[in-house]
Amino acid sequence: MANQEKPALTEERKQFYEKIDKEHLAPLWTVLSDLVTPEPTSACVPHLxxxxxxxxxxxxxxGLITAKEAERRVLVLENPGMRGTSKITTSLYAGLQLVLPGEIAPAHRHTQSALRFVLEGANAHTTVDGEKTNMNFGDFVITPPMAWHDHGNQSEDPMVWLDGLDIPMVSFYDASFAEAFEQDAQPLSKGVGDSPARYGANMLPVDFAAKGLASPIFNYPYERSRESLDVMKRQEEWDPCHGLKLRYINPVDGGFAMPTIGTYLQLLPKGFSTAPYRSTDATVYVVTEGAGKTTVDGQEFNWGPKDIFVVPSWKWSTHVVSEEAVLFSFSDRAAQQKLGFWREDRQNN
Structure with a gap:
């Protein structure tokens, strides 16, 4: 924009604005510099x-509420710059969910895409459209839009995972639908392990036809993803800004595993310092392993295992690693790239 200065408010102009206001009109020139900004502006702030x-x-x-009564017993991670909005970034929601031994989080479905990243516990499960999968530490699990899903914990320990959803995006488009299942747990129609066998071995059924935009694999086990990072790190091919960073994909087309949310797993070796980086997709990070420090626009955040932090859109960030670290992250990059919005900037050393 050539001119970012708002025109002066004269008495004559003020009277005109008041007159057209009665017709539900407003002059663009008084708000143009706020609507079309030279760089991204956001209420989202960095936080850990x-x-x-x-x-x-x-x-x-x-001890205060059951999973059944709450439907989802979750503590929402609200960005300090957007309190009261249930947002961790402008376009994304995040929360920590607890399912205690013997509990079932009742079956329902909704328009919103959801991810689960398991932080604590083992051998609890989620069921998605009639297929059950066990959930263990570090697993990345998808609930596609309008897929029936319920969660259960048959273990003896609490199960905790991070929920990430595109709730703000869906709300922006006024496109939210949700409904409850008639029973707490949906009936099983497929065997355990059906999806990875059918779609996860670089093969597809000969008559495969996609039913939606999400990956047909809905559990990406951490053990397998971590092994990929270990094999690749032997090549010592480190990206200056990201170390070694992999993207979870949809095996059908190689695109993002979720239609609106990009998900990633990266390894940063001990002593590694990343070059400054910024992008338009505000990003939520989960420390899976290790320890280090992230600096966002001059603010330092020291992190360790299972800590969660957010880097807002178009803010310079760097990571300095004191112990070899693995970071899971998610952002709205999948949606931004489809719409042609996404942009990045690097200061490679």
């Missing part, structure tokens, strides 16, 4: 949540 206090509060909530 340490896992241990979150865990204490989450377990305390377990």
């Amino acid at each position: 949540w340490h896992y241990e206090p979150l865990r204490r509060y989450l377990l305390e909530s377990g």
Whole structure:
């Protein structure tokens, strides 16, 4: 924009604005510099949540309300710059969910795409459209739009995972639908392991026809993803800004695993310092392993295992690693790239 200065408010102009206001009109020239900005502007701010206090509060909530009563017993991670909006970034929602031993989080479905990243526990499960999968630490699990899903914990320990959804995006388009299943747990129609066998071995059924935009694989086990990082790090091919960063994909077309949310897993070796980087997709990070420090526009955040932090859109960030680290992250890059919005900027060393 050539002119970012708002025109002066004269008495004559003021009277004109008041007159057209009665007809539900407004002059563009008074707001143009706020609507079309030279760079991204956002209420989203960088922030870090340490896992241990979150865990204490989450377990305390377990004594206050059941999973059935709450439908989803979740503590929402609200960005400090957008309190009261249930947003962690402008376009994304995040929360920590607790399912205690013997509980079922009742079956429902909704327009919103959802991801689960398991932080604590083992051998609990989620069922998606009639297929059950066990959930273990570090697993990335997808619930596609309008897929029936319920969660259960048949283990002896609490199960905790991070939920990430595109709730703000769907709300922006006024496109939200949701409904409950008639039973707490949906009936099973497929065997355990059906999806990875059918779609996860670089093969597809001969008559395969996609039913939606999400990946037909809905559980990406951490053990397998971590092994990929270990094999690749032997090549010592480190990206200056990302270390070694992989994208979870849809095996059908090689695109993002989710239609609106991009998901990633990256490894940063001990002593590695990344070059400054910024992009238009505000990103939520989960520390899966290791320790280090992230600086966002001059603010430093020291993190360790299971901590969660957010880097807003178009803010310079760097990571400095004191112990070899694995970071899971998600952002709205999948949607931005489809719409032609996404942009990045690097200061490679």
